[in-house]
Amino acid sequence: MRLTRSVALAIAAAMALAVASVANAQTKYTFYHVLWGMTDANVQFHIRAGEAYMASHPEVEIKYVGPENYDPAEHAKFLDTVINANPDGIAMHISSVDAMLPSLRSAAEKGIPFVSVTSHPPSVEDNEKLDGLYLSWVGANEQIVGEVMARHVLRTVQPTRVAYLMSHLGHAGQEQRADGFFEAMPEGVVSDKVATGEEPQKAKDVIRAYVQSNPDLSIIFGSALTHKWTVDVLEELGREDVAILTSDEAPTSLECILAGKCHASFGQQFPIQAPFAYEMLYQYKETGMFPVRPIITGPAIIDETNVESIKTTVIGVLGEDTYYDLSPF
Amino acid sequence: MSRIFLIRNEAIAIASICILSGFFALTIGASWFNNIPSLLRDVSWLGIVVIGQALVIMSGEFDLSVGSVYAFVSMVFVLLLNEAIPPGLSLLLSLGLAAAIGYLTGLLTWRLKLPSLLVTLGFLFFYRGMVEWVTDGFPVTIDDEIRSSVFITLLGGKTLGLHNSIMICALLVAVFTVMLSKFRFGNHLYAVGGDTDVALATGVPAGAIKTWVFVICSGLAGFAGIITAASLSSVSTTTATAMELESIAAVVIGGCLLLGGSGTVWGALLGVVTLLLLKHGLIILGVNIFAYQVCLGVVLVGLVALKGVVSELELYR
Amino acid sequence: MSFWRTALARPETSVVIGTILVVLFFTISTGGAWLSTLPSVFRVTAQVGLIAIGQAFLMSSGEIDLSVGSTFAVAGLVAIWAMDILTLGVAPAFLVALAASSLIGLVMGVFTVYFKVPSMIVTLGALFVLRGIAYISTQGFSLSIPREFRKDPLVLLAKAKTFDLNNTFIVLLVATVILAIVLSRTRFGSHVLAVGGDASAALANGISPAATKIKAFMVCSAFAGLSGILVLFQEGSVYSTSGIKLELEAIAAAVIGGCTLRGGSGSIWGPVLGVFVLSSLKGGLMMLGAPTSWYIGLVGALLIGFLIVSQVISASTQPTA
Numbered sequence: 001m002r003l004t005r006s007v008a009l010a011i012a013a014a015m016a017l018a019v020a021s022v023a024n025a026q027t028k029y030t031f032y033h034v035l036w037g038m039t040d041a042n043v044q045f046h047i048r049a050g051e052a053y054m055a056s057h058p059e060v061e062i063k064y065v066g067p068e069n070y071d072p073a074e075h076a077k078f079l080d081t082v083i084n085a086n087p088d089g090i091a092m093h094i095s096s097v098d099a100m101l102p103s104l105r106s107a108a109e110k111g112i113p114f115v116s117v118t119s120h121p122p123s124v125e126d127n128e129k130l131d132g133l134y135l136s137w138v139g140a141n142e143q144i145v146g147e148v149m150a151r152h153v154l155r156t157v158q159p160t161r162v163a164y165l166m167s168h169l170g171h172a173g174q175e176q177r178a179d180g181f182f183e184a185m186p187e188g189v190v191s192d193k194v195a196t197g198e199e200p201q202k203a204k205d206v207i208r209a210y211v212q213s214n215p216d217l218s219i220i221f222g223s224a225l226t227h228k229w230t231v232d233v234l235e236e237l238g239r240e241d242v243a244i245l246t247s248d249e250a251p252t253s254l255e256c257i258l259a260g261k262c263h264a265s266f267g268q269q270f271p272i273q274a275p276f277a278y279e280m281l282y283q284y285k286e287t288g289m290f291p292v293r294p295i296i297t298g299p300a301i302i303d304e305t306n307v308e309s310i311k312t313t314v315i316g317v318l319g320e321d322t323y324y325d326l327s328p329f
Numbered sequence: 330m331s332r333i334f335l336i337r338n339e340a341i342a343i344a345s346i347c348i349l350s351g352f353f354a355l356t357i358g359a360s361w362f363n364n365i366p367s368l369l370r371d372v373s374w375l376g377i378v379v380i381g382q383a384l385v386i387m388s389g390e391f392d393l394s395v396g397s398v399y400a401f402v403s404m405v406f407v408l409l410l411n412e413a414i415p416p417g418l419s420l421l422l423s424l425g426l427a428a429a430i431g432y433l434t435g436l437l438t439w440r441l442k443l444p445s446l447l448v449t450l451g452f453l454f455f456y457r458g459m460v461e462w463v464t465d466g467f468p469v470t471i472d473d474e475i476r477s478s479v480f481i482t483l484l485g486g487k488t489l490g491l492h493n494s495i496m497i498c499a500l501l502v503a504v505f506t507v508m509l510s511k512f513r514f515g516n517h518l519y520a521v522g523g524d525t526d527v528a529l530a531t532g533v534p535a536g537a538i539k540t541w542v543f544v545i546c547s548g549l550a551g552f553a554g555i556i557t558a559a560s561l562s563s564v565s566t567t568t569a570t571a572m573e574l575e576s577i578a579a580v581v582i583g584g585c586l587l588l589g590g591s592g593t594v595w596g597a598l599l600g601v602v603t604l605l606l607l608k609h610g611l612i613i614l615g616v617n618i619f620a621y622q623v624c625l626g627v628v629l630v631g632l633v634a635l636k637g638v639v640s641e642l643e644l645y646r
Numbered sequence: 647m648s649f650w651r652t653a654l655a656r657p658e659t660s661v662v663i664g665t666i667l668v669v670l671f672f673t674i675s676t677g678g679a680w681l682s683t684l685p686s687v688f689r690v691t692a693q694v695g696l697i698a699i700g701q702a703f704l705m706s707s708g709e710i711d712l713s714v715g716s717t718f719a720v721a722g723l724v725a726i727w728a729m730d731i732l733t734l735g736v737a738p739a740f741l742v743a744l745a746a747s748s749l750i751g752l753v754m755g756v757f758t759v760y761f762k763v764p765s766m767i768v769t770l771g772a773l774f775v776l777r778g779i780a781y782i783s784t785q786g787f788s789l790s791i792p793r794e795f796r797k798d799p800l801v802l803l804a805k806a807k808t809f810d811l812n813n814t815f816i817v818l819l820v821a822t823v824i825l826a827i828v829l830s831r832t833r834f835g836s837h838v839l840a841v842g843g844d845a846s847a848a849l850a851n852g853i854s855p856a857a858t859k860i861k862a863f864m865v866c867s868a869f870a871g872l873s874g875i876l877v878l879f880q881e882g883s884v885y886s887t888s889g890i891k892l893e894l895e896a897i898a899a900a901v902i903g904g905c906t907l908r909g910g911s912g913s914i915w916g917p918v919l920g921v922f923v924l925s926s927l928k929g930g931l932m933m934l935g936a937p938t939s940w941y942i943g944l945v946g947a948l949l950i951g952f953l954i955v956s957q958v959i960s961a962s963t964q965p966t967a
Contacts (some may be wrong), residue, residue: 458943
């Protein structure tokens, strides 16, 4: 009986605490940023930028939620739950138009403003479905990202076979990037999309087996998650001739270029994307105005010529400790 | 108080639901109630799977393959639809496939006396591999023109603002609750789960019961996948990768003994409600989703340990 | 005749045959090219193998550990904390991480034995809790060895090779020999087998099932941790996703290697061969041009195939009563 009583006491105390903390928060607007997968380093840019935004706008509270791993179905469920909380605005990467569409419609019916952040679906038919369901979008055009990276690497490398590593299975943006990359390759170059998944050992197994069975491989393009695994595997197999392309201004991508192991990366300016989105939502709530054209924040090529200056910027956002924690090089 | 825990195993789930609902209603306020339809929809999707898992666990076995079967069957369903096969026939064919999968599992566990934990572990890998092989890791989407067909809207649509899957799940729970309590199938199931040898000696067709249970479990897992696909119009290869663990956790929280021979279907459903209440509450509060993983583990072990301690105390009284 | 009977009765028989078949098949089908990939296969075998032998040891006592994949990640994280926050050297950090992993085993063992929670549930709970800890402490991404320790001799030793073999593989071989001797030749080992075979009979013979099982849990978690730390030293980082689903692969390897869920019998070197078969398949299939997705499906098919084969073999060698 004493046990029961103490459990009841503990629960009552927890509830009191929770009520007190809610009553304490005096916010005018609550925005949710529904992230696509919490195991992606890039979501840290959004979260850190959001902290800075909240510091400068004390009346705005931004909550960050998202599934553990990349899964559009799970992502759609999160969006649905967030809409039920009746927030003042939602910022989100539309990872799958079909899975998100019912939720986006109900957000529009409820009058909750929505901003599409990071890679936005490029196809005409997708955009017809989405018409009128969002204010605007901020991010990079992934198709162009792929093309720009291809043109950059073709200046120095004569490829015979190129690969794109899919770490987030079903990630619409990564698929567009891979398509743009492959389409910009010269005639006769073989291209493969390789699904690696997110678990490091399994991914390395896949990469190792792929490299071993394709001796004519010349370029591997992958996300900020996969390039360190690729570097390890190529070193293990002694295939220093393969050029590695990585993605984003993540610390590990920058350090890989600095270490001379990655050929190039690209930036879509993650640190400014989220603040643009929050500002759009904020201005919409305050004045009803919003930009009629998307804000395109990338891509910009990062290679050994400009990596130092990008590194200074990124350390400015993340801080030196986090920067080096995130890089194994 | 402690006596209640002994009288009904479901008491733990009911108490947790009351505490969690109270906590979230207080902290979140009105929008907590707005979320109930979404919560119920998610409960029904996982719930349909958990009904099957509960039956399997009551019969003294495990099914680790539910998540992979869910993904595989729903993928087949979408591919059949896109081949212009009528939705009704697609549904029947995919359900038939799911039942065949369950029958094979049942056959291996019963005929060859292989441990179901390992057989279904093997199938977990196998069907997930099939999904990845067929789709190359990319999501499959139902074609636009099929999406509006009557059948798909019936499975994935809404009536009066509530998802039809909620009704379907409620109906299934009712059917299986009645089957367990009023029909011979229920008696046989508990007998087989309690002690297979005794059951056999008293003339219970243990093999048939266990095989049926696996057929039902895979069938329901596939059905849940089909409903989800009809509602979201797409299936990704990573879908339901942790479902085997989540479904077993729900069944245990809902009061089933892992050794078999006891438990109820509605208790297992309450286990699902407990888990998803927690998850949705944490999402709305903006708490990092990884906290859910930690809570899930602590709640699971904590509740079972508490039950052990309470029954121990009761013995010494 | 009696030789065949003895050979067939050994739990490792089917995995030995399987290994020979796999090696022959890939060597012939790739015209010998597959043999040059063996160093990579050994490297992968070392990582999963260390976990599988711990799992096999625990399974001999009749319990199972689903949390090894999460323990694998957390051990690496503890090693990083010990270096970064406690500012310990690499060697003390290694020991701290190893101790922390055995502590995980201790806690799970206590819950299983004293709170009567089935080990499947305890370790399933631990899987979630430890994975959550790994996610939160890496903020969902990764943590790396502090910069000042990245060139430490011990770290380099884990990366290095001896006689063209990865040092981690040598660790696995040594660990396999030690653990096999512990299980078959020491009093602790016979206690583990006795407890796994029949806990109440063991109790009647003066063996404490509680203490024995807890120790077996600690051994299993310690080996999962050891693998995690060695992989950290090799690669420099722990990711939030490190080791996901590794428990399933380790259990599959243990079962292919002749372990059973019932306990009371077991093999340590069988599971190592099991891991070798699985890792060979992975590389070999890709060399033959099969899609990567075949691998995961084949693990499943193999697991079930081995279960059926060993069941048939044991049925045929059992004296008909």
